[in-house]
Amino acid sequence: MLKNPKSLLLIGSVLCMANACNKSNVPTTTATTPGAGYQISGQLSNAPAGTKVYLAELGEAQFVSRDTASVDDKGHFTFKGTVPEPSLYQVKLNDQNQALVALDNSTNLELSGDATRLSEGYTVKGSEDSEMLRQLGAVLGKGRASAQALEQRYNAAASAGRADSMQAIEAQYMAAQARNSAAIKKLVRQRPTSVASAFVVNNLINPDEEFAFADSMATLFKKAMPESRYTKALVARLDPMRVTAVGAEAPEINLNSPDGKPVALSSLRGKYVLLDFWASWCGPCRKENPNVVKAYQKFKGKGFEIYSVSLDQNRDKWLKAIKDDNLTWTHVSDLKAWDSAAGKAYGITSIPMSLLLDPQGRIIAKNLRGPALEAKLASVLK
Incomplete structure (x- = not known):
């Protein structure tokens, strides 16, 4: 996959x-x-x-x-x-x-x-919103066909052990996502005050990556159709995300490290910081850790640090996971699992969750995985 x-x-x-x-x-x-x-x-x-x-x-x-x-x-x-x-x-x-x-x-x-x-194809007359939805269906159908073809190629490359081909196909997949996102946003901009556009923004735009666009459209929807169910759903979805939107200043965290001493997130100002929420019991987190270790070893001497917040409850399991996964950077936790003060401040509802901060503590990217994290760090740490 x-x-x-x-x-x-x-x-x-x-x-x-x-x-x-x-x-x-x-x-x-x-x-x-x-x-x-x-x-x-x-x-x-x-x-x-x-x-x-x-x-x-x-x-x-x-x-x-x-x-x-x-x-x-x-x-x-x-x-x-x-x-x-x-x-x-x-x-x-x-x-x-x-x-x-x-x-x-x-x-x-x-x-x-x-x-x-x-x-596969129909025509509509008499409703610009319905025509927009017809065009949307064509965009989604084309994108789905492209994604399926890429996945078949990726699986074939994986079976043959061709790592270079797999990475190239991932890059093509990301490029396809970008093209589809651009096509969808173009349709939305043509109908900026319609219920169809409000539905599309809420369901087909990823606010983690497109928060500024989604928020700007929500502002228009609130003025044009404040009582629409689609407007209300979009606003309810975006409001909790505002604190971690790209461009926002990351809220302060000041929790204890494994030695019992508090370490503030702001103490790492002046460097690019990956703020990583994880836990020892989280399988996807542990699976991603080798990628994070690789990125840290490559960039740690070039103005990059990691600040990991664990949602563990068991101190021994937390420390064992740090050792077993060779996580040699800053770690903090209040050992309150989902009741973690930091988790609540950032609205964390699933892990792994990560944010990349610039030297001023502003969020510049979210949930970068594997090669995407290395690529982003390479671009900002020139």
């Missing part, structure tokens, strides 16, 4: 939800204002008369069934109703054939496509 733990810009998040539907008895077909409401006029080729088409609303974690229509002998179907607020919906024949659309109570949408390959 490629070492980057994230899927390619969370490609599966929308498509996986497309396969989970819960039945709901909440009707959407009774208009509360004369003339108000949405209409979807569909035209499907290769759909026998009587073919069922389903309309489902995107809930918090899955699609919820809202309405059903039948295709006539000319491939036509229609949905009419009202929505409680502008939201994303799915027009679906089955798990392999579906389209994501945006509806509000003034939407008059025309959707057409081939019933046997609807997900």
